[in-house]
Amino acid sequence: MATPVLRSLHVHPVKSVGGHALAEAAVEPWGLAGDRRWMLVDAVGRAVTQRQQARLALAAAEPLPDGTVRLSAPGLAPLTVAVPEPSGTTTVDIFGDKVEAVPAGAAPADWFSAFLDVPVRLVHLDDPAYRRPVDPDYALPGETVSFADGYPLLVTSASSLDALNSLIAQGDHPDEGPLPMNRFRPNLVVDGTAPWAEDDWTRIAVGEVSFRVTKPCGRCVITTTDQTTAERGKEPLRTLARHRRFGDRLVFGQNLVPEHTGTVRVGDPVRILG
Secondary structure, three states: OOOEEEEEEEEEOOOOOOOHHHHEEEEOOOOEEOOOOOOEOOOOEEEEEOOOHHHHHEEEEEEOOOHHHEEEEEOEEEEEEEOOOOOOEEEEEEEEEEEEEEEEHHHHHHHHHHHHHHEEEEEEEOOOOOOEEEEOOOOOOOOOOOOOOOOOOEEEHHHHHHHHHHHOOOOHOOOOOOOOOOOOOOOOEEEEOOOOHHHHHOOOEEOOEEEEEEEEHHHHHOHHEEEOOOOOOOOOHHHHHHHEEEEEEEEEEEHHHHHEEEEOOOOOOOOOOO
């Protein structure tokens, strides 16, 4: 087995909008710099993701300096959105967590509302050091997270995707495979490990940064959404239900919490520390 390395590195500046590949990224206590600091909410402040709006897969958000994002989507002119001044916050609901966030203004609200044909607003997480704690069942005191589903980072492995795609090819919907890694929206993709080796990890290091592996990542309907067409299918959930069920969760990938800050780069060695 080859020495494991970091194959690719991804941020998703706006939650549930298309991701962006990077050559390197700063690791902050709450995740990669610029990852999931923006989120869409509905009229009552509830998070809007691809779970409700598969069409979000067709939009993209490019990170620019100082936290600014450049939005693009079919049929709309691109829009650049600067980080809003934290002059006032609004309470938003992300999977039951009540979090204070800063409204991004009328222009991005109108832009996304036109794209989705439903009223939504864009909000920004101004102070991730304090706004949203990690699940205390898996966190150390003071650990926080961005607008990610629950944990600062998600790691997946190329070999596990290959293994999953082999299982899909043998299943009821072989025409839906092979699936690309973007179905799982990871931050870190590791190459050079055995399939499903990540199930046994408790700590890893990527280049200069070490991470605690907190728990397997339970998967949802977003993984069935083609990220280039926004069409939904049955896979990978059908195959995960048969082969990767951990209790009541269908699992692919592992959630991470950084043990310290630093920089990770594509090609960095990945060491299994425990």
